[in-house]
Amino acid sequence: MYIIADWRRTHYSEQVIPEMDGQEVILMGWVHSIRALGKLAFIILRDREGLIQMVVPKQKVDEETFELAKKLGKEDVITIRGKVVANEKAPKGFEVIPMEIRILNKADAPLPLDPSEKVPAEIDTRLDRRFLDIRRPKIQAIFKIRSEMLKSIRKTFSEEGFIEVNTPKLVASATEGGTELFPISYFEKEAFLGQSPQLYKQMMMAGGFDKVFEIAQIFRAEEHNTRRHLNEAISIDTEMSFVNEKDAMAMLEKVVHNCYTDIEYNRPSEIETLELNFEIPEKTFPKVTYSEAVDVAVSKGVEIEWGEDLSRAAEKAIGDEMGGLYFITEWPTQTRPFYTLPDENDNKICKAFDLMYKELEISSGAQRIHKYDSLVQNIAKRGMNPDSFETYLEAFRYGMPPHAGWGLGADRFTMILTNQENIRECVLFPRDRQRLTP
């Protein structure tokens, strides 16, 4: 008991088919359900790829196996060596009759959360017992699609000649002069958790890396408690040289479009499990300027002045009008960070963009200022001290190329791909102001 020894899984549940009639298989997984009648036991085994039915007829198996089968409990971990028997009356056209069953671990009863339940518990209960929650196929499907998304994004970056970089998350000062930072005791010094790799990826451009990407944690000490913010998030960040913001937007369109294509191709059963109405977007997305977007909001009765950041109400009004994926471009300079390049003809607007999905912002980007003097002026104009950006600013003095880039929120993008309303559904162990465990 409890020993895997030399047994290894020969098939996942979904790989067994009626055509394997007579073949011996070794399966491993959890007891999803067990029903023992007088001379017959039915076990449904669950593994990562699905469910499979075992039939244990008392006459056809040895006594030990039959007794063991009857004693199984929900969520026990078992392995079965058995024979595939084609049977037209069985749900999938076959059954597996075990020759030997081994229990690898018992599950206590009752379960604090039952993975076979149709109606899930409240999200907080589920997150407290996330290891049980993620056994449900609908939850696993979200994370399989998320994994596929990350794979697809890296593939696109790689095909386009981007280099993957790792930049530090322990930093000495704020990226954007903001206050929403988590402080750390770093030996004798104070340090902070990085809220964005922005300054580092720009320094990579000065370093001649040409095109880089990084997929990593960002940390924001924001106090709001919404369904679309977390304090620890995964950001897909990129920066590219010798291009403008339109090239950066084209790259973002390619990355996003390819994600949909790859997920549709590689994860059809997860799309089905989640009952997604999965539509691949066009290769280019609609674009509206900030001014046009504000007009839309105003026309729908939202109170907003040109120059303000978009309120939730404005985002909702604009999202209703635009639907799906679209860009908002030509933002007021004052709404964007100091490193954003203003338009050469009208410095009240700048070369920034947001990628939206309906009312949700999923990506922000821009062409950046690459001239040292403009950048120093801009930092000062915003009431920040250029001295505190010394190592960053130095990179602009010795040959900084024109560059542009964006950050795409991996958790939010997963929400859209999997049609979830709460970002916590798309993160295995979410971190918000209240939640720091498990």
Added chain:
Amino acid sequence: MYIIADWRRTHYSEQVIPEMDGQEVILMGWVHSIRALGKLAFIILRDREGLIQMVVPKQKVDEETFELAKKLGKEDVITIRGKVVANEKAPKGFEVIPMEIRILNKADAPLPLDPSEKVPAEIDTRLDRRFLDIRRPKIQAIFKIRSEMLKSIRKTFSEEGFIEVNTPKLVASATEGGTELFPISYFEKEAFLGQSPQLYKQMMMAGGFDKVFEIAQIFRAEEHNTRRHLNEAISIDTEMSFVNEKDAMAMLEKVVHNCYTDIEYNRPSEIETLELNFEIPEKTFPKVTYSEAVDVAVSKGVEIEWGEDLSRAAEKAIGDEMGGLYFITEWPTQTRPFYTLPDENDNKICKAFDLMYKELEISSGAQRIHKYDSLVQNIAKRGMNPDSFETYLEAFRYGMPPHAGWGLGADRFTMILTNQENIRECVLFPRDRQRLTP
């Protein structure tokens, strides 16, 4: 001046060949060197892929272009529209004659660090100006190989059916009961930076994810200052269910072997730039037990008792004997973390392994304890309080499968792949006790 406008790079330097004689190209990059004679200027342009020579003959270009060329300074950022002219006497069999040159950004002089210098400065000077340091082809080559390594590793995981996961780096308590943690102020609470995803990847096994991997930051508040430790590192972590430690080792062999193969295939010019003696290892690596390794150390005069962790002196002695990549297996249980599975016949040794390269440990792994009672006992036996592992331990009560896994240090593995002696050479912005910037 300073505007990229509608110009886009048509070729990287390495893509231009003599057969393109007569063709127009647009190149973008840095002035690596400039030599202006009376009626002739030579510019060597550097981009991410290499160097390319421009010849600017006064008779063949307009006056403005010639004057501009003469005024160029080292590390200015320029773009050139020019014509390829085959010339057997030129270094690569061709030259580019510019029709138009645009300056995209000037570089101040003198440079605090000159990327064209053959003899590099001290490492601390270089790290202070990392953006200039990484312009040197030898430095870029390290990070191109690092990027290729990460790509190869993910490819192997993907081919073997592993799901990529993201686990939190903000945690409420220590992974291994250790004290080497960075504390954070997390709103009203105290939190820590994750020193390992260990407990999370094990919970994923309880969650039925079967095989997972994560490549992410780990943070260790260790005070030592060596050439092989940093306080922020990238760890390649994996965990797999229904297998033992030997399967985990086989997966590690596959991951490492494929890295060498992919780098040799995809990064030949970086291997050349770094003058690496790049040998692809066998598909399986030699294995010695801890006891055998201790005997080797003792035979070489190292003082060590069975049961102690390997000292630096012992690692050196063993590394000298073994060379290259090899495993040390069957470690004394007391030297390994509480979650390591002891041998069923002799609980003084356990199912743990280290992957070494000569004297450097690059990976640690083991089969884990999957039985709740054993785990609780083990935590208590080590003087820790099982209550502080509550959410982790709960995952073992409701169906935890047998599982094994490992962590591979991305920074250390890069050291080996690129033949570097100091881990700081393999990390863009290293973090140690003294260094928190840039």
